[in-house]
Amino acid sequence: TIVSSKYTQEKYKTPTGSQLNCKGWLQEAALRMLLNNLDPEVAERPEDLIVYGGRGKAARNIESLDMIIKGLKILEDDETLLVQSGKPVGIVPTHSNAPRVLISNSQLVPNWANWEHFDKLEKAGLMMYGQMTAGSWIYIGSQGIVQGTFETYAELAKQHFGGSLKGTLNVTAGLGGMGGAQPLAITMNEGVCLVAEVEEWRIKKRLETRYLDLMVNDLDDAIDEALKAKTENKAVSIGVPVNAVQLLERLRERNILPDTLTDQTSAHDPLTGYYPHILSAEEANVLRESNPAEYIRLAYDSMFKHVELMLAFQKMGAVTFDYGNNLRARAKEKGLKNAFDFPGFVPAFIRPLFCEGKGPFRWAALSGDPEDIRKTDEMILKLFPENESLKRWITLAQERIAFQGLPARICWLGQGEREKAGLAINEMVSKGELKAPIVIGRDHLDTGSVASPNRETEGMKDGSDAVADWPVLNALMNTAGGASWVSLHHGGGVGMGYSIHAGMVIVADGTVAAEERLKRVLRNDPGLGVIRHADAGYEIAQQTARKHGLGLNERI
């Protein structure tokens, strides 16, 4: 048993190998993935139980973490652990095909759904912010977002630059858990990346994991280096330790027009996620504690200016988009009327993929052995030989992606493909080709499990952006289908009041029962996304629904 008042790597080390610490592989998987989320190689600030995305946590506090671990260890195969905003609150009798864990994170009644109210509850120890995969125990480090970012820039390149970012200058900010994927995704698309990040340790972390190529301390030197790489058609990424606003101001002073422009600071959370440009990181960290209201005021001023600069570059011809952090809404709240003149990345680049049920499908090797992932990579390439971009991604990922924590892989698979891949993985486990079971899950940046009007559901064809029945249905459906753990969250990605979304994870332990559950869950989960988009009037989704027999019309 763990006796501790704070997180330490030694005490909370993720178990690996084929020995169970729990009464079954489903419980064991939840235990390993929870601890993996907090592994210092994976989490941004494990000492505060913060995984990524501002203050996205895996457990409410250290006592809750200890209790979840104990709960998972005693949990029977026909019981379910209930977790309320990161705190375990009960174990109830269910049945073997029911989820072993049910999680609800950061839910507030709509009239109270704002940061102000949440902050009070969090301070009182009554809630935690689950972000997306932090509180649903399926974060796999920056790789999780690399392919999505890679797909986004690939689509952008297709739409604007003839299919490659070669010879383009791509400017952005934020090298956190998610944002850290930007430089690698841009260089994988052959472009130059210039990225501002206030906290130097974040830049160093991305250098260590090879997501970023260079750090250049002086702002003008960094800009010069980026311009040189652009002229020479070299794919290089450069991190510069300054505020995003300072980088954009300097580019404007020097009359330099980025080819693409976006941002991945944690603007969704003005108090803990965004640095005001008139303060140094140290000053900001002091003010955040001493005078939070003043901090928030300065952060809003900065975000206003930040978006104003982005709009100015957009007018001059930069392909400008919001990267899912709600920066535009913050500027608008501060009074910038045309903040939404540049689009979000989903309507601009991702929605056609959602219509085919595509999204960030991922799996992790519970054995801890990278060889297990290498074998599944090979299997995926054999399973989908016609898919050229998948081949390119897996090959690049094998070369460039350093595993963080449990070895894992991500790829964007759609309707029909996820089921096929999941069953093939289960078969590999059952034949003993892998050293231990595999967990399969996805991000909440997804087709059918999210309502987020400034991101995933921005500008829906039928105006149903804010309809949140879909994520609730998704969680209910995956519970009924037998996912291994299911979570329903509020506020991920874009902050309190702006999103409702659901997560699911399912374990392929090689059994026949798992095979049946995988068939249901991996068909239904993307299927609801296809149904949601077909219902909103998207033709690609309607065709996909027909092809896979998902619609009601095919049944009645």
Ligand code: NAD
């Ligand atoms: P994070 O909190 O781990 O990192 C944010 C980084 O931004 C920090 O390193 C911080 O120092 C830096 N920063 C803050 N203000 C800055 C400023 N003004 N100038 C320069 N740097 C600044 O967050 P993350 O996990 O990287 O997520 C970033 C944002 O992207 C979040 O809002 C998140 O919700 C959103 N997000 C995007 C996607 C996507 O697909 N694009 C997916 C999930 C989340």
